[in-house]
């Protein structure tokens with residue numbers, strides 16, 4: 001069943017649009033935001049902008065599962081073996097890690113936000129409005145009575161997913177402590193973004209050079225990055241600390257650079273499972289490690305503590321730009337300084 005939102009909050013097609021000349025042209029004019037059924041009948045929200053880029057967010061997990069550019073090319077990786085069956089988290093897109101990144105204590109690995117059903121927030125507190133942003137959706141997650149038994153804190157987690165005027169993908173998380181018992185709570189967080197790449201051995205990451213990192217493959221020991229860029233010849237699982245606001249992922253073969261702009265998220269996780277680990281992950285194809293790379297804007301080293309009434313905001317904006325890096329024309333530092 002298809003529900004198109006027409007109230008002021010969910011603006012329909014960009015205006016003014018040329019008046020469609022025929023029913024078929026009208027049919028082609030799709031709404032900016034649409035709720036419909038996705039894989040296995042799971043509810044999803046489709047965002048479109050007038051120039052053809054799009055994004056899809058599943059209410060299960062509040063998880064962005066697709067982000068396509070004007071040429072309808074898919075920018076995110078979703079495993080061919082992903083299981084779209086709650087409560088198992090879906091392998092791919094942008095899983096939300098909250099209230100913890102990684103696994104410690106009684107909570108599940110990467111927390112529960114990606115295993116829960118979110119709802120559309122039809123009355124969100126206003127965000128600074130950017131009139132150029134027309135295609136967006138506000139989701140909200142709040143604990144049920146049962147959830148409170150597992151994590152005894154009340155919160156409101158609002159997630160806005162938007163398409164920027166240039167087709168960029170923009171995620172804004174706002175987490176508020178709504179405890180009535182006066183108790184603060186502490187959390188760590190990550191946008192666990194799976195980027196689609198042509199061939200992991202043709203990819204380099206710029207912006208994390210000289211940083212300290214925790215190496216998850218060496219008992220989370222702390223090291224300092226020595227390389228002048230990160231390239232991939234084996235499994236990598238590192239949490240880079242106090243990373244810059246801009247990080248570039250350069251895909252030589254596709255001549256495409258993803259540029260991440262992050263705010264409120266000091267750290268960055270870089271993960272590729274490589275062959276042996278990929279074979280051990282049931283919902284990941286044995287060879288799919290070659291076509292994916294996780295670079296995750298995160299807050300891990302310094303957990304965030306909120307007192308009742310306090311709100312934290314973490315923003316991620318991702319753009320995909322053509323890069324003729326291999327011809328030497330693109331200076332990655334310029335991309336990062338731009």
Ligand code: TA6
Nearest residue numbers: 102109110192216237269271294
């Ligand atoms: O972000 C890197 C990481 O923490 C890896 O250690 C690996 O566990 C990955 O997340 C995937 O975790 P998941 O729980 O989604 O299988």
